[in-house]
Every structure is written in structure tokens, then in C-alpha cells.
Amino acid sequence: MEKSVVLGIDIGGTNTIYGFVTRGGTIVFHDEIPTNGSKPISDLIERIGDKIKEFFSKNREYSLNGIGIGAPNGNHYTGMIQSPPNLSWGCIDIVSLFKEKMHCETLLTNDANAAALGEKSFGLAKHMDDFVVVTLGTGLGSGIFSSGKLLYGHDGFAGEMGHISIDFNGRLCNCGNRGCLEAYVSATGIKNTIQKLLEKDPQNTLLQTLCKDNIDGFLLDKSYDKGNETAIKIYHYTGEKLGQGLALLANLLSPEAFIFYGGFSNAGERIFASARKSMKHNLINSSEKDIKLIQSGLAKGQAGILGAASLIWTK
């Protein structure tokens, strides 16, 4: 008997992860290819097309039921990716391009929404109607479920939690505003914090090492666990800022949980402990609320492809 699968694609700034997903959420096969964002989008679509052909020639019992895509700045309503950061594509109608190439139904959403859909369909949020998935990577993204539905807003761009301001006189964000949560709580934000600490304490060897390159989250976690005061200071500061942002959103949406996904979410309780405290401090009716801060249970890269695939499966 022919078995149906959906191709879930998670387009990232550096790599694109794809996987063939059954209705029950089993990933039959998944792999990762470079996005090559400096080349035109046709290059990526061509390579994914080859991977699709390869899969179905080896697995003749399966058929393709559709394609779901999660991408930075992906708009569910228009099917367009609009000037994604770190990719040179400008505005592209990716849904039409895939439909032309693969002749199957194709749906798009942004990467954080895809992660939220993945949690709702196959992860920790299966039984939740109100929750927020926060993706912690180079930036800070969020996918919001409210009353059982993903929140898209009027134009499809709802849920930019990374750009709510926690300090109007604070750090300048890439978006041009000041004090955005992302300017403190993301790899970019933490690097900024480390640079500021290094200016005050130039002899600090941990800060010197952390400052060199991309932030090494593993080194920071290890130093924190050994009781290194600087690492503790960095995470407590980041957690405090995160808690302020969570409180703003919680006052507005009253979610059951915030679920964290992506690179820096591995810090887990090292950040959550101070975030929880600061969130409580900034919440109205805080004694009545017990909002959970939890780490995603889905493996690295999987929430994105599962969520993208569920665009088609739950349609």
C-alpha cells in the first residue's frame, strides 16, 4: 500500500533541514543541506528537488502529499519570503516556485511559527491551547498560540516578540528601535553583554575567550556549572531581561507556558531561574499565575520540519 508523506522544510540562514513526515509525526528520513543564501533561491529549490527525487526513487512505497516550509520572514498569507536576514533573496514567491517545480500543494509560515506548530502537533504543547514558543538563536523569534490557534494577525506578521522594547533608552536593535528584547536575549544580545563586561574588566580570561568568535554556549554553560562568577552574572542578567519581556507578553496573552527552542535554549534553568523571578516581579496578578518556562522536548532541528509538515497535515 502506498504511504503518504509531507516534506517539511526548515530554511535557516546557514543550513536548510528537510524531512519526510508521516501523518502521525514520524520522520521517515531527514537531512541537512547548506542554504547558500548568497546564490539565487532557484539554486536551493533545484537541490531540494533533487533530494525529493532521490528519496522517492529509493522509497517507492511512499507518495508526496504536499510541502510545508518554515523560513525567516515567511508569510503564511502571501506565500512570500520577504527580505530574510542573512539571505540575499529579496522578496520571493517561494510557494509558487515550489508548486511549479513539484506540482503539489505547498504552504509557508515563518520559522518560529513552524516551531510552535511542531510543539502543538507533536511536542510538549499537544494538550495546550495557549502557549508561546520562543526560539533562541542569532535572534529571538516567537510563535504564539492563542485559544488553540496560531496567531498571524491582520497581515501575517504577528508574534515579533524579539522586538518588544523592555527599555526605550536601551540598546540599539538591528530593526532601528531601542531596547528590543532580542538586543539582550539572543546570541547577538549575549555577545553584546559580554563585550560591555569586557570593557569594564579587560583582564577577565573567560570574557576574552567568549568574545573572540561566535559565542560558545557550551563553554558558558560549563563555566556556569563550575560556579564561575562571570558566567553566572551573564546568565542572570540575560534571564532578568528575558523575564521582563515574558511578563509583557504574559500580561497580554496569559499563556500556560513559554516553550524554548533553539541553540541558546540549551542553557535551560541557568537562564530560566532568574527569568522566572523577574517575570513574576513584572506580572500583574502574579500570585494567580503559574506560567511554566520549559525547554522543548523535540530534538535539534526537528520542531521546524515537524511544524512545517503539519501545515499540510492539519490543514
Ligand SMILES: [Zn+2]
Ligand atoms: Zn528590534
